[in-house]
Amino acid sequence: xxxxYHFSLPTKAVSLKCRQILTWIVLVCLISxxxxxxxIGSISSDFDSNxxxxxxxxxxxxxxxxxxxxxxGISAEKIRAFYEDFDEEFSEHFLLFSWATNKNIxxxxxxxxxxxxxxxxxxxxxxSQISKSAFEEKYQAKTTDSVKxxxxxxxxxxxxxxxxxIWEAKEIARNAxxxxxxxxxxxxxxxxxxxxxNVLHAWMDGVEISVSSTVDEDSNVNKxxxxxxxGLVLKSSTN
Numbered sequence: 001x002x003x004x005y006h007f008s009l010p011t012k013a014v015s016l017k018c019r020q021i022l023t024w025i026v027l028v029c030l031i032s033x034x035x036x037x038x039x040i041g042s043i044s045s046d047f048d049s050n051x052x053x054x055x056x057x058x059x060x061x062x063x064x065x066x067x068x069x070x071x072x073g074i075s076a077e078k079i080r081a082f083y084e085d086f087d088e089e090f091s092e093h094f095l096l097f098s099w100a101t102n103k104n105i106x107x108x109x110x111x112x113x114x115x116x117x118x119x120x121x122x123x124x125x126x127x128s129q130i131s132k133s134a135f136e137e138k139y140q141a142k143t144t145d146s147v148k149x150x151x152x153x154x155x156x157x158x159x160x161x162x163x164x165x166i167w168e169a170k171e172i173a174r175n176a177x178x179x180x181x182x183x184x185x186x187x188x189x190x191x192x193x194x195x196x197x198n199v200l201h202a203w204m205d206g207v208e209i210s211v212s213s214t215v216d217e218d219s220n221v222n223k224x225x226x227x228x229x230x231g232l233v234l235k236s237s238t239n
Contacts, residue, residue, distance in 0.1 A: 040184035040191050040202070041231050044238050047188075049205035051237035056127035059083070059095035062236050063124075063229075068097045071228055072122060072215050084125070094125030096212075122225060124233055126210040132190065135203040139181060139192040147176045184227075191230075193223050200226040209233070 055061045060083065069076035084094040098121040130138075151169045154160065160168070182193040184200075191202040198219060200211040211230045213222040 040186050040189055040227055042186045043188045043204055043234055046238045047205065047234055048237055049207040052127050052207050052209060052233075053129060055237075056090040056125075057085075057093060059093060059125050059127075062233050063095075065097065067232055068122065068229070071225065071232065072097075072099075072120070074099050082123075091126055091128035093127075094123055094210075094212075096121050096123035120215045122211075122213045122215055122229055124209060124211040124229060126208070128208050129206055130203070130208045131206065132203060135190065135201075135208055139194070139201050147172060182223075193226070195219050198222040198226070200230060202230055204234070 052062070060081070065076050065079055065081060069079055079097050079099045082096045082098060084092075084096060086092070098119050100117045101120050103118040104115045150172050154168045154172070155165045157165065178196050180195045182195075184191040184193060189202060189204045191200055193200050196219075198213055200213075200223065202209050202211065209230070211226040211233075213226040213229070215225050216222055
């Protein structure tokens with residue numbers, strides 16, 4: 001169905017101005033939603049995905065702080081480990097390693113302005129069993145069609161105020177402008193590097209794992225470190 005025609009249906013009272021705004025949003029998405037492809041390291045022949053699953057609730061068993069320190073070039077004494085287990089589901093558990101940088105972040109303005117140290121981090125977790133096809137579908141790039149579908153769904157929902165619907169649609173378009181998914185693949189591994197959140201989602205032998213990295217302002221550096229950390233974790237999951 002034509003998107004603009006959809007907005008004109010009587011089931012949703014959307015003004016001409018609203019339709020023009022939403023048309024602009026879709027046009028932005030048409031030139032903004034992209035994806036790429038690259039390579040990633042291979043896994044060892046004796047890799048055992050069951051080791052990952054068995055340790056999904058105790059991620060610290062898969063890697064040592066010293067290995068992380070060597071990976072990022074920071075003294076182990078300066079790194080703090082945070083185990084995120086806010087959800088009972090082991091598939092939501094995440095182990096984060098964080099350290100202060102030599103930079104500060106400004107919060108607030110005027111007399112209430114506050115300078116706090118900036119932190120870098122790297123971590124992994126959210127291990128779960130999933131089929132390859134389900135994983136591919138979960139992390140495929142946000143195409144123009146998927147963005148349009150999300151906008152149509154919001155602007156067609158009669159329970160949402162029209163002004164709020166337009167704001168939500170703009171947010172979808174704004175996020176789509178910076179959203180990127182780069183597909184990485186090698187023998188036995190399929191992965192997606194997702195920006196701007198700098199998270200690597202990897203699949204191997206029926207198991208999914210996510211790795212995050214904010215060690216640098218350069219997304220390519222973060223991707224490289226995420227791949228390296230993934231390699232360390234997978235190396236520990238061998239027979």
